[in-house]
Amino acid sequence: MVRLPTVVIIGAGNLAYHLALNIHQSQVKLLQVYNRSRRGLSKIKKNTGVETSSSLNKLNRGADIYIIAVSDDAIRETASAITHLISKDAIIAHTSGSVSIDVLNNLRAELCYGAFYPLQSFKKERDIDLRKVPIFLSSHQPKTLKQLSVVAREISDKVVIIPDEERSKLHIPAVYVNNFVNHMYTIASDYCTKENLQIDHLYPLMKETLERIFDNNKPQDMQTGPAIRGDKATIRNHKKLLKDHPDQLPLYHYLTKAITRYYDENN
């Protein structure tokens, strides 16, 4: 039986928290969660029982893999602080979709490094089972990729090896379907609150909008509504109603035009 790599997680934010929970529940041994401040560590300790530390002196130096789950702009600094402490063969992997793995290059001679990127949006208050979440791995070193794969497969059924430059490309449609979609939900929710309408009246519509795509329909073929119909009377009526919501009017106008233009150009 192959010995599973041991892991230390660096960071205590949303992603670090969920990685800690999921790795702790797997066969992989999570040795420690380290963060430069105490913030976030107690919740991780409470929910996993794993040792935590905010003192660099106490960093566990014996792990096979150090997963750096910190904000993009802190990756290099964090990695730089630990590289001289850990063993020569240890792997450092960051969890960013956007940042090239090259940010970890040249920190030390012959460093094993890569990316370990679960494509999901994490909030501490939401339990996430990573089993169905794709984890994208990048590294220039086959041996590093292999070790990262072993850990990734223990927590996810969808492990994908992807060239470094493709991983950051994946982050763009992720922004579209999560960040931008959630903002649509936000303005819908604000509108309903102000107009005393129940947002849950919209739930079946929201569900259908998504399930169509899961049922292998192309979203292009599923577009409905006044913009694609060129229904100017309805658009005019909506804009009139949105005079009570002046903050929403520009966005309504912009996206209506974007949809109209899209189908003008693609039909």
Add this chain to the structure above:
Amino acid sequence: MVRLPTVVIIGAGNLAYHLALNIHQSQVKLLQVYNRSRRGLSKIKKNTGVETSSSLNKLNRGADIYIIAVSDDAIRETASAITHLISKDAIIAHTSGSVSIDVLNNLRAELCYGAFYPLQSFKKERDIDLRKVPIFLSSHQPKTLKQLSVVAREISDKVVIIPDEERSKLHIPAVYVNNFVNHMYTIASDYCTKENLQIDHLYPLMKETLERIFDNNKPQDMQTGPAIRGDKATIRNHKKLLKDHPDQLPLYHYLTKAITRYYDENN
């Protein structure tokens, strides 16, 4: 036992089709589906066995309720063509979220009229069980509302009586969570196609984005990503990558700014 009202559906588009299927499967007697052209009628006949007609002479004049499921701008003309044919006590209801029921006023003395609006996006190729879809009813006449309610409750568990002017307000957040969201899926899908990425890698993220809301989280509290974080490096990187997708760059820029501004103003 109260006799259930009998129904004729006018129209043969997406909504007419699904209404015909759902009413046909209920206890309500669907007498006929009429459309001014043959288009769409054969599919309805095939799937329900209900009599169809495209000849106004053959319109069934004996129904209690005529549901006009035609495009917004054809409602008045369609209603006008049938009002002098149907019985004095019959009800005419249109299915539009946006159009006032007053479009049906003054067509004839003492006409019973209202709206029968299922809040959902319909495509013929997608089966829709209306049971969970809210149906909004509007009428100035209590007797009309009562009759429409009887039919609506036979096909849906969520029947809501709503003042005429509120129904059209509901259509705006429906545009946000369906039309606009589907456009986000569309550009994500286009991006993935062009970059040879698998769209289904995004499915767990799309699912989580929606389920958070169903679990009673406010979308405002669920926003993640570079825009709300003010992560300029990632946004810059995305814009660089989007130079290969010049059609998507303006929309990325616009929505990123919209999100940034939203949280600047609301925090």
